[in-house]
Amino acid sequence: MLSYINNILEDRRINKRTLAFGISFVLAAFAITKSSLVQRLKDRIMGSKASCCQSSKVTEIPKIDDSVKVETRGTLNVVYGTTGGNSARLAANLIAEAKKHKYQPKLIHLGDFDATNFVNMDRAIFVISTYGVGGPTSDAQVFYDWISQQSDSKLFSHMKYTVFGLGNSTFENFAGFGVKIDSKLEELGAKRLYPLGKGDAAEDTTDQDFNKWKENLWNVLNEQFSIQETTLKELRKAEAGFQLKMVQGVNELDFDNYTFEEQKIESKLREYFNATNVPVKEIRELRQKPDESSCLHIDFDISSTGFKYDTAGNLGVYPENDYKSIQDFATLQGYSLDDVFVLEPSQERTKLPLPSPMKVSTFLSKFCDLFGPVNKTILQGLADLSGNQQFIADCEKWVSDSQGFEENIREKNHSIFSLSKQYKIRIPLLSLIKISNRIFPRFYTISSSNNSNPKDLHMCISISKVKDPSGTRNGQASSFFTALKSNYSGKRVRIFHQESTFKLPQDKEKPIIMVGPGAGLAPFRAFLQEKQFFEESKQNTQFGETVLYFGCRGKKVDYIYKSDLEDFEKSKVCNKLRLAFSRDGPNKVYVQDLMQEDLELIADLFLNKQGTIYVCGSKAVGESVKEFIINMYQEKEGMVPYLAYSKIAELESEKRIIMEVWG
Ligand SMILES: Cc1cc2nc3c(=O)[nH]c(=O)nc-3n(C[C@H](O)[C@H](O)[C@H](O)COP(=O)(O)OP(=O)(O)OC[C@H]3O[C@@H](n4cnc5c(N)ncnc54)[C@H](O)[C@@H]3O)c2cc1C
Ligand SMILES: Cc1cc2nc3c(=O)[nH]c(=O)nc-3n(C[C@H](O)[C@H](O)[C@H](O)COP(=O)(O)O)c2cc1C
Structure with a gap:
């Protein structure tokens, strides 16, 4: 504050x-x-x-x-590790609430992990996300490696802590990193003050789970940590600041070739600068009728970048704000896009949030999260600047009242952009740098095979829409790629690779059944390319039967990768291609209807021949496929419903059912 x-x-x-x-x-x-x-x-x-x-x-x-x-109730450390920004948002909410409860909260990014400071912390709330297979986010890797090696059961005997782990219950290790840290801290002597909580992205209830988890958090903490008096001077000691200066006749840094300065710049930007800056080779529309919605094929040229990827792996992509949006925002704020600023630390050891000199346009386009969710700390910052007494009073209330915050800010998809427009908030550039988040990466499933496309990487993105009080806009990455489509020559995008659960079975002779409507087709195009590569290059690899269920609205509307799929079918790379066009006939047909029609075939491939079922796309499709499998076990194996239901978890852990659901 x-x-x-x-x-x-x-x-x-x-x-x-x-x-x-x-x-x-x-x-x-x-x-x-x-x-x-x-x-x-x-x-x-x-x-x-x-x-x-x-x-x-x-x-x-x-x-x-x-x-x-x-x-003051003294210092309270809120420690977070994030990739997509959710943990950072919830940690920032805790910071705002902690101030109301008279703590001196300290937000600690695990990317800045320092073992000496860490072992001296006496109170900490961990808000940490899980990636990979029950592993840490990449910003938390150093911390995880370090803590895993510790065995002294008194190392943290002075620490009181609690953990909220973010995850996705469709993964085998739900919130696995949070679970591991919670038990490891206890093993190292720390005292758990409040039970472990978990937020589930599969149900899209991460924030609700978090709000429920912390219902009693402050009561428990406040009982432990009583109020004491101190001086402003003491509080200010913890403040590390920086100043902003506009400079003339100075060029900005060459950010395409900038090497991240560990000692000078906050760790939040490390992953961004460590990401590979790859040239865009092609962006094209995949839908036959793109008027209602759009789905883009993106081809990155990785030939000269050294970038490696797994077939059907996950790709993290850093989107930017498009030029029109930053122009609108700059006009609203009275910024001049071509101005160049430098940031100077007030103390030698203070790390800066951005490297500089930097143009205002670069900050707004590449770094400033103008459209993302607003957390309570940002909201307080905006209220401070608004000069609108009603808004200030409302924001004060919403910091403690999580339901009010959800209803009035999050569910309305308010962002810094929409709030500053609605409440006419003038945000000085220095304040914007301090209160805003950096833009977080978005994830996509790679739709190409690394063997058949060693020099290219493909992805397929379905354009998402977001409704906020300023109107309806494309999502951040959606708007970035849509704008890039008309002018991609010479442009680069920052990407990084994440391991995915989508891998072909180790025994390639086993059948695979793939269910991927819409953009959920992405990993299966990659699988089919891979199979084609091995078959054509005669590497003596025998593949099992391959069946694909694809669905969309209409054959002439949104049948994406049509010619690829027809070629795969013709060449028998795909032994059976089943197409569900929901709006072409008198009755709506979905992929799960076709699966039901093919019950005998699927039972043979899955039950008799020990095949694998892969599902990618919306959560609803994932649920329908699970339901289909439960019914199949009842019908074909005479299993009682509750056993058939519990079979799902077993099949998931055996990797016979693999799902990646994100819609
Ligand atoms: C592992 C994985 C693989 C994926 N693979 C693919 C793929 O191959 N193809 C594909 O099309 N998609 C894929 N997705 C989904 C894709 O990542 C999302 O659709 C993507 O994040 C949309 O990005 P965006 O920037 O366009 O939208 P965003 O701007 O991120 O908006 C998306 C949603 O975020 C919320 N939101 C946005 N702004 C706010 C705000 N200010 N306040 C509150 N909420 C807000 C809204 O619910 C909105 O609908 C995948 C997701 C994951 C996790
Ligand atoms: C590539 C990828 C891998 C993931 N792996 C796991 C996992 O193994 N276990 C789990 O519970 N959640 C997993 N998740 C879900 C995330 O933990 C969840 O979406 C979380 O809310 C992300 O938080 P963040 O935005 O702070 O990074 C994964 C998500 C992605 C995108």
């Missing part, structure tokens, strides 16, 4: 009204015991003849009396 005081004071563009509101809100949140202080501060600032909007000298910033007494 104190950083906002400094933001507000240091930023030269801010107006005086905003300044006064900002400070009163900040200090109120800190429950300063001398109530006249707010007014004194306001008087000093408003009465000052030197305009803080134009001054470039830090010396003109009014000083706050450091000896003022404040109430």
Whole structure:
């Protein structure tokens, strides 16, 4: 919170009204015991003849009396590890709530893991996500390697902790990383203050699960940590700041060839700069009728980049904000896109959030998450700047009232862009850099085989729409690739590889049954390319029978990769291609209807010949396929319903049913 005081004071563009509101809100949140202080501060600032909007000298910033007494429950570390930003968002919500409960919260990114600081922490809430197969996010890998090697049962005997693990229950190790850290900390002597919680992305209930988990969190913590008095000076010691300067006649860094500076820049950007910057070779529309919606084939040229991938693996992609959006935002805020800024640390060891010199346009397009979900910390920051008393009061309320926050902010898909537009919030650039998130990567399933396409990587993306109070817009990556489609020559995109559960069976002679409607076809195109490669290159690989169920609206509407699929069928790479066009005939037909028609065939391939069923696409398709399998066991093997139902988990752990559901 104190950083906002400094933001507000240091930023030269801010107006005086905003300044006064900002400070009163900040200090109120800190429950300063001398109530006249707010007014004194306001008087000093408003009465000052030197305009803080134009001054470039830090010396003109009014000083706050450091000896003022404040109430605090002491430090509370909120530790997070994330790839897609969900853990970061929930951790930031805890930070905002912790301030209301008079803690001095400290947000710690596991990418900044330092063993010495870590073993000295006495209170910590971990909010951590799982990737790979029950493993850590890549930003948490160093921490995970370190803690896995520890065995001293007293190492954390001074620490009190709790863990909230994010995951997806369709994976075998649901929230596996959270589970591991929770038990490892206990094994190393730490005291669990509050039970482990889990958030499930499969059910799209991560935030609800989180809100339910923390219903009693603050009661339990507050009972343990009582309120004490300290001085503002003590609180400020923890503050590490930086300043922003506009510079002229200076070029920005060459970000395409920039090497991440570990010692100088916050770890949040490490994964971005470590990602491979690959040229785009082609972007084309895959739908026959793209007017209602769109599905794009993307081809990256990886030939000169050294980038390696698994057939049907997962690809992380860093999208950018398109030029029109950043132009609109810059106009709204009064920024000049061509301006160049530098960030300077206030202390030598302070890490900066961005490398600089950087153009305003680069920050807005490549780094600033203008459209992503707003967390409670961002909301507080925006309220500080808004000067709108009703909004300030509402935001204050929503920080404690999670239902109010869900209904008014998250479910409306509010973003920094939409809130600043709706409430006419002027956000000084320095404040924007401080309060905004960096843009998080999006995941796609690779739709090519690394053997048949060693120089190219394909993916297929279905364009998503997001409704927010400013109107309906394409999702972040959707809008990025749609804009890139008309002008991709010479453009590059940052990508990284993640292991996926989609792998062909070790025994290739076993049959495979693939179910992938819509963009869920992606991994199966990759599998079929792989099979074709081995068959054509006569590597003596015998493949089992291969059946594909694909579905879409109509043969002449959204039958994506039509010619590829027809060729695979003609050449018998795909032994049976089953197509479900839901809107072409008098009755709606879906992939699960065709599977039911083929019950005898699937029972033979799956039950008798020990085949594997793969499903990719929406959660609804995943559920229907599970239901089909349960019925198959009842009908063909006479299994009682509850046994057939429990068979699913067994088949998943044996990797005979493999699902990747994300819709
Ligand atoms: C492992 C994996 C593989 C995948 N493979 C594919 C694939 O091959 N092809 C494919 O098409 N898709 C795939 N997906 C899905 C794809 O990643 C998502 O559709 C993608 O994230 C959409 O990105 P976007 O930037 O266009 O939309 P986003 O901007 O990320 O919006 C997506 C959703 O996020 C939420 N959201 C956005 N903004 C806000 C806000 N301000 N506040 C609150 N909520 C908000 C909304 O629910 C919105 O509908 C895959 C997903 C995973 C996890
Ligand atoms: C490539 C990939 C691999 C994943 N692996 C697992 C896993 O093994 N177990 C699990 O419970 N969740 C897994 N998940 C789900 C994520 O943990 C979940 O979506 C989480 O909300 C992401 O949090 P983040 O946005 O903070 O990164 C995986 C997600 C992706 C995209």
